[in-house]
Amino acid sequence: MTATVTHAELARRGDRAAVPVAIVLLVLLPLILMPLAAVFVFAFRGGPDAFLGALGSREAQFALRFSLLIAFATAGINAVLGTYTAYVLSRYRFRGERPLGILVNLPVAIPTVVVGTSLLLLWGPIGLFGRLLEPFGLQPMFAPAGVLLAHLFVTFPYMLGAVKPVLDEAQETYEEAARTIGANRWQTFRWIILPALKGGLFSGALLTFAHSLGEFGATVLVSGNLRLRTQTAPLYIFAQFEAGNIAAANAVAAVLATLSFVIFFFLLRYTGRRSR
Amino acid sequence: MSIALDRVTKRYAGRPTVDGLTLDVPSGELFVLLGASGSGKSTILRLIAGLILPDEGTIRLAERDVTHLPPQKRDVGFVFQNYSIFRHMTVAQNIEFGLRIRGASRAARRERREELLDLVGLAGLGERFESQLSGGQQQRVALARALAYRPSVLLLDEPFGALDVKIRAQLRQSLREIQRTLGVTTILVTHDQEEAFELGRRIGVVDRGRLLEVGEPEKLYERPRSLYVATFLGAGTLLVGRCREHRVELGPLSLPIPDDVPHDEGDRVRVLIRPEQVALSAEKPPPGAAVLGRGEVVDQAFSGATRRTRVRLEPLSGVRQVVPPLPFGAENVLLEAAMPAHADAPPDRPWVALEAWHILRQPTPRLLVCDEGAGLSSALEIARPLVESLDAIATVLGVAPDSRRQDSLRQALAERAAQAGLPDATVRVRRGDPAEQIALEQREASYDFVIVGAGEMATRWGRAQSPGLGEDLAATLATPLVLARGRPRSPRNILICTAVGEPGKSDVRAGGWLARRLGATVTLLHVTLPDRTPLPYVRSHLERGVATLRELEVASRFSVREAESPIEGILAELREAPYDLVVVGAATGQARRSARGEPITRQVLRRSGCSVLVVPQGGW
Numbered sequence: 001m002t003a004t005v006t007h008a009e010l011a012r013r014g015d016r017a018a019v020p021v022a023i024v025l026l027v028l029l030p031l032i033l034m035p036l037a038a039v040f041v042f043a044f045r046g047g048p049d050a051f052l053g054a055l056g057s058r059e060a061q062f063a064l065r066f067s068l069l070i071a072f073a074t075a076g077i078n079a080v081l082g083t084y085t086a087y088v089l090s091r092y093r094f095r096g097e098r099p100l101g102i103l104v105n106l107p108v109a110i111p112t113v114v115v116g117t118s119l120l121l122l123w124g125p126i127g128l129f130g131r132l133l134e135p136f137g138l139q140p141m142f143a144p145a146g147v148l149l150a151h152l153f154v155t156f157p158y159m160l161g162a163v164k165p166v167l168d169e170a171q172e173t174y175e176e177a178a179r180t181i182g183a184n185r186w187q188t189f190r191w192i193i194l195p196a197l198k199g200g201l202f203s204g205a206l207l208t209f210a211h212s213l214g215e216f217g218a219t220v221l222v223s224g225n226l227r228l229r230t231q232t233a234p235l236y237i238f239a240q241f242e243a244g245n246i247a248a249a250n251a252v253a254a255v256l257a258t259l260s261f262v263i264f265f266f267l268l269r270y271t272g273r274r275s276r
Numbered sequence: 277m278s279i280a281l282d283r284v285t286k287r288y289a290g291r292p293t294v295d296g297l298t299l300d301v302p303s304g305e306l307f308v309l310l311g312a313s314g315s316g317k318s319t320i321l322r323l324i325a326g327l328i329l330p331d332e333g334t335i336r337l338a339e340r341d342v343t344h345l346p347p348q349k350r351d352v353g354f355v356f357q358n359y360s361i362f363r364h365m366t367v368a369q370n371i372e373f374g375l376r377i378r379g380a381s382r383a384a385r386r387e388r389r390e391e392l393l394d395l396v397g398l399a400g401l402g403e404r405f406e407s408q409l410s411g412g413q414q415q416r417v418a419l420a421r422a423l424a425y426r427p428s429v430l431l432l433d434e435p436f437g438a439l440d441v442k443i444r445a446q447l448r449q450s451l452r453e454i455q456r457t458l459g460v461t462t463i464l465v466t467h468d469q470e471e472a473f474e475l476g477r478r479i480g481v482v483d484r485g486r487l488l489e490v491g492e493p494e495k496l497y498e499r500p501r502s503l504y505v506a507t508f509l510g511a512g513t514l515l516v517g518r519c520r521e522h523r524v525e526l527g528p529l530s531l532p533i534p535d536d537v538p539h540d541e542g543d544r545v546r547v548l549i550r551p552e553q554v555a556l557s558a559e560k561p562p563p564g565a566a567v568l569g570r571g572e573v574v575d576q577a578f579s580g581a582t583r584r585t586r587v588r589l590e591p592l593s594g595v596r597q598v599v600p601p602l603p604f605g606a607e608n609v610l611l612e613a614a615m616p617a618h619a620d621a622p623p624d625r626p627w628v629a630l631e632a633w634h635i636l637r638q639p640t641p642r643l644l645v646c647d648e649g650a651g652l653s654s655a656l657e658i659a660r661p662l663v664e665s666l667d668a669i670a671t672v673l674g675v676a677p678d679s680r681r682q683d684s685l686r687q688a689l690a691e692r693a694a695q696a697g698l699p700d701a702t703v704r705v706r707r708g709d710p711a712e713q714i715a716l717e718q719r720e721a722s723y724d725f726v727i728v729g730a731g732e733m734a735t736r737w738g739r740a741q742s743p744g745l746g747e748d749l750a751a752t753l754a755t756p757l758v759l760a761r762g763r764p765r766s767p768r769n770i771l772i773c774t775a776v777g778e779p780g781k782s783d784v785r786a787g788g789w790l791a792r793r794l795g796a797t798v799t800l801l802h803v804t805l806p807d808r809t810p811l812p813y814v815r816s817h818l819e820r821g822v823a824t825l826r827e828l829e830v831a832s833r834f835s836v837r838e839a840e841s842p843i844e845g846i847l848a849e850l851r852e853a854p855y856d857l858v859v860v861g862a863a864t865g866q867a868r869r870s871a872r873g874e875p876i877t878r879q880v881l882r883r884s885g886c887s888v889l890v891v892p893q894g895g896w
Contacts (some may be wrong), residue, residue, distance in 0.1 A: 035654065108390070173356045173358060173360040174360050176327050176347070176354075177354065177356060177360040177362075178362075178373070179323050179326075179327070179346070179347040179348050179354055180326075180327070180347045180348070180349045180350075180353070180354035181348075181353075181354075181373055181374040181377065181421065181422070181425070182351075182374050182377045182425060183373075183377050184346075184348050185347055187377055188420070189378075191373070191377075192362060195362075195364040196363065197363055198364075206627060247889075253711075
């Protein structure tokens with residue numbers, strides 16, 4: 001009974017939906033859809049050979065590999081750090097808990113360029129830590145380590161955001177039950193908490209990965225944009241554009257866009273399955 | 277596989293949730309902890325499981341001290357109120373979890389799992405997930421999971437709370453069978469009295485973190501010792517009557533008080549009448565029946581097997597009703613009655629007779645002994661003979677100035693109490709101003725006597741211990757207050773000063789009550805001032821006082837003295853005979869000051885070295 005009413009209702013609304021839907025499409029077309037299409041159109045304008053050739057260059061290859069490597073590392077490290085932080089925030093009550101909760105989410109709100117500058121100020125050759133490290137020949141800035149550092153910083157909240165709600169929701173009595181059954185803290189984590197977190201970990205890691213892949217603002221500052229050393233894919237695209245190599249830039253851009261689509265598709269599928 | 281708790285205390289924010297709890301459950305027993313929500317019963321269970329650690333006391337499981345062990349080392353099975361079935365595991369994996377942790381082989385795990393699924397009646401459902409189970413099935417899984425690794429004890433926290441009535445009854449039955457088959461020592465926590473009666477071989481009733489009574493269901497229902505248990509378990513009527521010549525008077529009825537219930541002439545005695553012990557009849561019952569009178573049916577309710585009736589009786593003189601509560605201002609007696617539903621409905625104006633009743637034991641006197649933790653310990657020393665001869669329970673209270681010194685004070689108090697011969701006393705430490713905290717403690721736990729040392733007036737406790745404040749304290753406490761002085765022994769000679777004004781009734785009764793239990797003799801003193809002729813009523817008051825004391829079977833005499841002032845009269849009397857306790861009414865002590873404005877209490881303490889009992893008006 002309810003279902004039929006809803007159907008009729010929807011159908012009636014459908015009749016009137018044409019105009020608003022058209023408006024939305026008109027706005028989105030130049031805003032989102034056309035630029036996305038343009039990437040692929042321009043990438044393949046010279047034919048598949050030109051596309052493959054552009055991708056095959058040493059710099060392009062390095063940039064893509066470096067980006068993937070950093071993205072994997074970032075996702076891996078932040079999976080551990082984020083989960084642990086989420087666990088602490090969700091299980092313990094302590095003074096300064098709220099400020100800490102806000103603080104760890106701050107990287108989302110700070111412009112990435114600002115993150116880059118602050119990292120430079122801290123770790124750069126004349127920075128607070130950088131000065132201490134210099135005598136040992138360690139120089140995180142303008143090196144792969146610096147890029148990783150920047151990406152960890154920028155993407156930290158995504159993991160936390162994906163895992164903490166799951167932990168908050170998981171009943172504390174699960175852990176208590178596991179303890180009374182005989183599991184120690186590690187066994188409880190391994191067998192009870194971790195399996196419950198699987199979904200959150202997966203989507204958090206995907207989000208982190210995707211963001212790391214596209215990170216530009218902080219990377220451009222801390223990496224020094226060094227060819228074949230610290231140049232990530234987005235930096236490569238930017239550099240090629242500036243040099244007038246639109247085709248080379250678009251080829252890598254198309255690959256990045258495709259990767260993002262795939263990740264997005266997985267995320268959608270996963271969250272869709274969970275909500276059902 | 278026994279469970280033994282010894283004086284276990286758990287505090288939250290300084291207030292005890294579990295308060296000095298001692299409990300012994302022998303191997304193989306199914307014990308039920310029954311209490312209202314917030315009584316601390318779940319906390320007790322969590323303490324046994326090790327999910328929280330006690331502040332004081334020891335917990336032993338199967339003769340092993342587990343007080344400081346983490347939960348996974350205690351070998352308990354715990355069934356949570358919400359079951360907490362692991363959602364990402366199948367039923368089989370849930371049940372096997374404990375065995376897997378213990379490294380059991382796959383074959384052993386499977387065998388045990390099948391055994392348990394059979395036992396709880398879930399055979400064939402091993403591959404299901406939590407979301408595919410009904411509430412009752414989830415409860416069975418939780419039980420099987422808790423039993424899989426053969427724990428030495430099984431703890432169940434409101435296991436049937438979330439289920440509907442019919443399933444509850446089934447599960448209760450099967451739990452009882454399972455427990456009997458396995459013989460595992462079990463404690464079940466519930467707020468449901470029916471559940472407690474059906475499952476428990478013994479029941480412990482918990483209120484405010486204390487175990488009030490432990491016993492078989494029948495005993496707790498028919499012969500409860502405390503008011504709380506009488507009213508918490510089952511329905512009924514609770515009336516308070518006066519004791520006259522070893523009988524309690526309820527209007528036309530006079531019921532004998534059993535010898536094992538200590539009582540005194542004039543005591544208020546509480547009589548519990550269960551609904552099924554009330555007989556309603558159209559005809560006047562034959563002579564010899566315990567007839568309360570003719571009543572009027574005000575309410576009837578049919579509940580399947582029985583019919584519940586409320587009958588209103590005319591007010592009975594000298595009888596006060598506690599339960600069921602009466603509307604404000606009403607003085608009638610309202611009686612709960614129940615009879616089999618198949619019997620004839622009672623007439624509108626039935627004769628009411630009692631077929632049985634239970635007279636509640638007088639509560640054990642409780643003493644609050646305030647001690648500073650250092651210096652003289654007069655309060656502790658006078659408390660010891662009182663505890664012994666009154667068969668009382670003592671609580672030693674210390675007040676720390678700040679939280680840092682709380683623990684050291686608690687330790688000091690425990691040592692001093694043991695030294696003073698009170699090893700069983702509960703030690704309690706509060707924080708803040710002594711006088712305020714003593715008053716607060718009394719308000720929260722209502723003791724029968726408060727004892728404060730009166731020796732060390734220059735100390736931090738000066739305010740609380742100065743007799744002037746002592747009187748204030750007695751008045752705010754509305755409880756008799758002993759100001760202990762010197763090295764007191766068990767009082768043998770008690771002087772009750774009705775020195776000025778009208779002799780208060782409370783002071784004579786409180787002093788007499790004490791004297792009877794201590795085996796002491798009492799002198800009633802009245803002081804007349806030289807320029808006045810003795811008032812005519814004085815003599816009759818004194819005679820009435822002596823009569824009251826005689827009723828209490830206390831050896832007594834009276835003395836009338838002429839003196840310049842009341843205090844001089846009292847001091848003169850004290851010089852003549854070896855008194856060891858002076859009883860004054862709070863009003864007397866406060867209102868009447870000597871010329872120098874010093875309260876009588878303080879002067880007695882300062883000038884005689886005798887302990888003083890201050891009894892507030894109406895405080896006894």
